Amino acid sequence: MFGIFSYGIASPRVGYKTGDYVLDLEVVGLLGFFRDLSVDPAVFAQPALNNFIALGNTAWVAVQDRIQSLLNDPEQPLASIHDQVFIDLSGVTMHLPVQIGDYTDFYAGIEHARNVGLMFRPNGDPLLPNYRHLPVAYHGRASSIVVSGTPVKRPDGQFLRHDQPVFGPTEALDFELELGLIIGRKTPQGTPVPTDEAEDCIFGVVLFNDWSARDIQRWEYQPLGPFLAKNFASTMSAWVLPFYQLEAARIAGPAQEPTPLPYLQTRQPGHFDIHLEVFLQPANGDEVLLSQSNARHLYWNFAQMIAHHTINGCNLNIGDVLASGTISAPAAENSPAGTGTFGSLLELSWGGQKPVTLPDGSTRTYLHDGDTITLRGWIETATGRLELGEARGQIVG
């Protein structure tokens, strides 16, 4: 996985995570190990991955292959310079991996959409009429996306109490379990990206926590969607898993009925079997597994999201983030004793009606100050688990 790290007096730069170490790619490059790949080491001496990403798909794969060759070479070509190139993870500071242009949040987790519909529109079809026809999405705030590990301040805002607007710290602070795509290609304004080419626009994947203040959201969101309920902070993994590494986890998605319009149809399976977990650690307690889900529960796949996003000519830039929307699993599935399958506390506590009881006896409808939420994920490969970067944040009052 690629990320941006700093340590000692070294300024933020591109690193590659290998075990408990970060490989300093600028130094590896300056030593000549990427010379025949025509990759200028200067792209690694940057505070964001964008310049490296701009080299294109071929370069991403070539660099990663070269790194793997160096790491696996029995002659250990990096051994003599171990301390210059392998930096202990425990001593580094991680930074946001990309300079983000625009951030879009989809709503492609059908179980989440259905649960929200069941809670808020109990008498109608829980899914709105457009849900199975197009990947619903909205624009989010790029400036407030923070790297994993950054504390998240409980936001103040306006919400209703006894039907009167009041002001104060949110009383319904929630997480949302999502995947984020890092866009790896600039597309021209006015030119849609067909589903067949859409995955080529993805550099990598991160875990993404779309923190949400449900009370603020409920009061503000009509008619133009969520705003202050979401834009105080979103947490993204520090480490970006290159997209092509998900290949081992590629699966067919759910049957899509009705058949989508042609511009949304895909020829190859476009879903991924990515295991997802949410952990909660109270201020003075142990981390507990709160929920388990899987990216296969998305209704729309990544190619469809990108094709839809660009069908009107909207242009993408390197470093844009497309998040999936909250990924919940069906209630009965994948749930060891006591563990939920939903990707938000809104669902786990069913709108606050069924507080979740933690092993320490405390309960949660929404998050308490001091709580730390960590999102983790992995895929199974022939050689074992391949983990995604984790997304972690602690609530501070």
Added chain:
Amino acid sequence: MFGIFSYGIASPRVGYKTGDYVLDLEVVGLLGFFRDLSVDPAVFAQPALNNFIALGNTAWVAVQDRIQSLLNDPEQPLASIHDQVFIDLSGVTMHLPVQIGDYTDFYAGIEHARNVGLMFRPNGDPLLPNYRHLPVAYHGRASSIVVSGTPVKRPDGQFLRHDQPVFGPTEALDFELELGLIIGRKTPQGTPVPTDEAEDCIFGVVLFNDWSARDIQRWEYQPLGPFLAKNFASTMSAWVLPFYQLEAARIAGPAQEPTPLPYLQTRQPGHFDIHLEVFLQPANGDEVLLSQSNARHLYWNFAQMIAHHTINGCNLNIGDVLASGTISAPAAENSPAGTGTFGSLLELSWGGQKPVTLPDGSTRTYLHDGDTITLRGWIETATGRLELGEARGQIVG
């Protein structure tokens, strides 16, 4: 007004509009005219105003004052170098004035909100319950904002026909008459900006056309707001009027009942008497005045928008754009014979029920291919009209 221009072999750079000329500020700076202001001419040799804006309020005013002094000096200190510093406007190419971080669109035009409510919710209060309690807003797409003069391609998309989703070019392409604020200060995440300090965060003001595809919007926008209906393109003035120049137009806004929560209260009048006009030019016809409005019809003022945007800790960056929302005037007001007062065709044609007839006899419910929409605006000052930069775009099929 400040903007980014290029000409001949000169790369995009900062210019100052004066009459029919652009003053090349890098050259003026290199000749030493800003030296005592401690303004490095390098900030003008940039393809965006961001570096200049980053110098801060004092520098913006000092540079503009110096420019005015040079232009008004009876000894004409620039006369001997006229051709090096004054570039004829007719020969320059204008570029987007800022590198935009995030773009937020408010909904602060109460006449527009009321008109939309009357059309779509004819049986209830046209204003939703939250409207007078908070400045409703949503995040828009920054990547597709284009500079005035850029053609706008009619977007394809999904919309309903006889209650069935179909795909094709939008059949309800509209403009929206808005003002845009260019943010001039980076604010820290987690720290709200009080109303008293909010205007200090504004560098300047532009005209802004939030092009909208009404059929796409109607089908996609539930429950998370507009997405593809808006993000194919928005048009911004090339020239940015420094915010403090609006001082001559400062007025009190409408009475706000109920009284807003304390964080939204302002001590000084925060509205501005900015005259606004929309012109339509058919493909082979003359430009006609389609509508006249005024920024005093905004319900929420700029300081309130910024205070609300940041109350939850959301951070602003230099170059962010905050648009006002569509500014319509009341129907009876400000309307010479045959000219409307609404800031969109949705309202002017009342949802397509009352087509607008142009002088050439053609009608419009929504925009035709070849139509050019130009937004213009000005304030009255002691020395005459002070114009804003215009926002112009032609629809291409």
